[in-house]
Amino acid sequence: MFDWRWDFTWDILPRLIVATGNTLLAAGLGYAIAVVLGLVLALAQRTPSRALTLVVREAIEFVRSTPLVLQIFFVFYVGPQFGLRLSPWTAGMIAIGLHYAAYLSEVYRGGLESVPKGQWEAATSLNLSTSRTYFRVILPQALPPSLAGMGNYLVGIFKDTPMLSVIGVAELMHTANAIGSETYRFLEPYTLVGIIFLALSLPTAAGIRLFEAWVRRKLGMV
Amino acid sequence: MDAQDLSGFPLRLEGDTVPMVSFRKVTKSYGALVVLDSLDLDIDEGEMVSVIGPSGSGKTTVLRMLMTLETINGGVIYVDGEPLTHMPRGDRLVPADSRHMRRIRAKIGMCFQQFNLFPHMTALENCMEGPVHVLGLPKKEARERSEELLKMVGMAEKRDQHPSRLSGGQQQRVAIARAMAMRPKVMLFDEVTSALDPEVIGEVTNVIRKLVAEHHLTMLMVTHQMGFAKDISDRVCFFYGGRIEEQGPPEQLFANPKRERTQQFLSAVKEAV
Numbered sequence: 001m002f003d004w005r006w007d008f009t010w011d012i013l014p015r016l017i018v019a020t021g022n023t024l025l026a027a028g029l030g031y032a033i034a035v036v037l038g039l040v041l042a043l044a045q046r047t048p049s050r051a052l053t054l055v056v057r058e059a060i061e062f063v064r065s066t067p068l069v070l071q072i073f074f075v076f077y078v079g080p081q082f083g084l085r086l087s088p089w090t091a092g093m094i095a096i097g098l099h100y101a102a103y104l105s106e107v108y109r110g111g112l113e114s115v116p117k118g119q120w121e122a123a124t125s126l127n128l129s130t131s132r133t134y135f136r137v138i139l140p141q142a143l144p145p146s147l148a149g150m151g152n153y154l155v156g157i158f159k160d161t162p163m164l165s166v167i168g169v170a171e172l173m174h175t176a177n178a179i180g181s182e183t184y185r186f187l188e189p190y191t192l193v194g195i196i197f198l199a200l201s202l203p204t205a206a207g208i209r210l211f212e213a214w215v216r217r218k219l220g221m222v
Numbered sequence: 223m224d225a226q227d228l229s230g231f232p233l234r235l236e237g238d239t240v241p242m243v244s245f246r247k248v249t250k251s252y253g254a255l256v257v258l259d260s261l262d263l264d265i266d267e268g269e270m271v272s273v274i275g276p277s278g279s280g281k282t283t284v285l286r287m288l289m290t291l292e293t294i295n296g297g298v299i300y301v302d303g304e305p306l307t308h309m310p311r312g313d314r315l316v317p318a319d320s321r322h323m324r325r326i327r328a329k330i331g332m333c334f335q336q337f338n339l340f341p342h343m344t345a346l347e348n349c350m351e352g353p354v355h356v357l358g359l360p361k362k363e364a365r366e367r368s369e370e371l372l373k374m375v376g377m378a379e380k381r382d383q384h385p386s387r388l389s390g391g392q393q394q395r396v397a398i399a400r401a402m403a404m405r406p407k408v409m410l411f412d413e414v415t416s417a418l419d420p421e422v423i424g425e426v427t428n429v430i431r432k433l434v435a436e437h438h439l440t441m442l443m444v445t446h447q448m449g450f451a452k453d454i455s456d457r458v459c460f461f462y463g464g465r466i467e468e469q470g471p472p473e474q475l476f477a478n479p480k481r482e483r484t485q486q487f488l489s490a491v492k493e494a495v
Binding site for chain 2: 116118119121122124125126127128129132136137140141219220221
């Protein structure tokens with residue numbers, strides 16, 4: 001019943017390891033987009049323009065309330081109808097980056113709101129410009145309380161990359177599926193995928209906690 | 223800001239003795255709650271004015287409006303002869319835009335009850351931030367200026383420490399140096415000793431005494447330290463219910479208050495001590 005074949009395991013391992021590279025690349029690129037775009041979305045909600053705030057809020061709510069897999073399909077398959085023909089990689093990165101940007105913007109929002117009002121007032125009393133106030137005073141203080149949430153979503157985006165297999169991005173899950181349909185053996189490839197995800201997720205979570213402590217120390221905020 | 227008729231307010235204050243700060247019929251309210259009711263207050267150059275009064279009397283609001291941390295609902299505030307809350311357009315005053323406010327605000331420095339030092343910068347970096355990035359001084363000059371001020375407040379040895387490593391009194395002294403590094407003409411002290419342990423209040427008040435003695439600054443101070451206010455002020459204003467109930471030289475106001483509310487307040491404060 002339980003028929004695990006080691007020779008088959010060793011045969012497919014190199015292919016899965018190569019695919020792991022793609023998974024890491026997808027998670028990294030998607031996260032980089034999300035980190036930057038999320039900040040833009042968070043700051044866009046703090047301008048004096050009520051209309052902009054409202055539009056951005058609704059867009060974030062929309063993204064957060066619909067499934068990622070639907071968003072991936074939408075960008076890839078519906079995009080061409082509007083003349084937007086994208087490769088699986090590009091479509092996937094846009095979809096997953098946008099999706100996580102919506103979540104990260106909420107993390108940043110919490111971080112920004114945790115900075116005491118007195119910090120803004122001190123910046124005004126020193127006549128610092130708005131951009132200087134954000135980049136030199138407010139954001140550095142909003143970072144440490146945001147790191148835990150940012151770390152959770154880093155692990156989250158990593159675990160969500162298999163969804164990109166639905167549009168044919170050759171990441172880990174896609175490769176395991178391909179092996180399965182070629183050989184009719186699923187136990188080994190799927191088990192290996194699970195082990196690889198576990199082996200990468202756990203140290204990442206621990207690394208984030210260390211990084212958080214390091215940032216606080218670095219900023220002198222212990 | 224509500225639309226109001228500003229035709230009675232001059233575009234700028236002119237004459238031989240222009241006050242450094244002038245509140246003209248300034249009103250501040252939050253909805254139906256009137257915090258300041260048509261306040262008129264002139265502060266001369268080099269004058270040290272203390273503001274006392276019960277909490278909720280609007281005294282802190284006076285400082286916060288002058289630092290543009292609060293908007294006003296009526297009247298005009300002038301600084302060094304120029305309107306702060308408004309700006310001239312043609313022959314009339316219109317509400318100031320942020321650029322105008324920034325220019326006038328440069329003449330004002332402020333210290334806060336909670337110090338509000340930037341926690342991720344050292345004492346020296348806190349002092350240098352404004353001179354380098356707002357005034358555009360070369361780093362070397364800003365550093366020299368900041369180090370000199372930190373020396374004046376007795377914090378030269380702690381210049382490379384972050385605020386989390388400093389006591390409240392030390393943080394407040396750094397905050398005073400930071401504000402002074404911008405070379406303001408007017409300094410505002412908002413209950414700067416209220417958050418301090420009793421034994422370190424003296425180190426902060428001594429620094430302010432030193433400022434009064436050595437610098438030709440206009441100062442406006444909200445305080446609960448009656449003895450301190452009596453010692454160093456040229457004038458004391460007693461606020462009550464959003465208005466100046468009584469004002470005068472400290473000897474007179476503390477020893478011989480004319481209004482009943484002032485008498486009540488001063489005797490209540492005395493009992494508390």
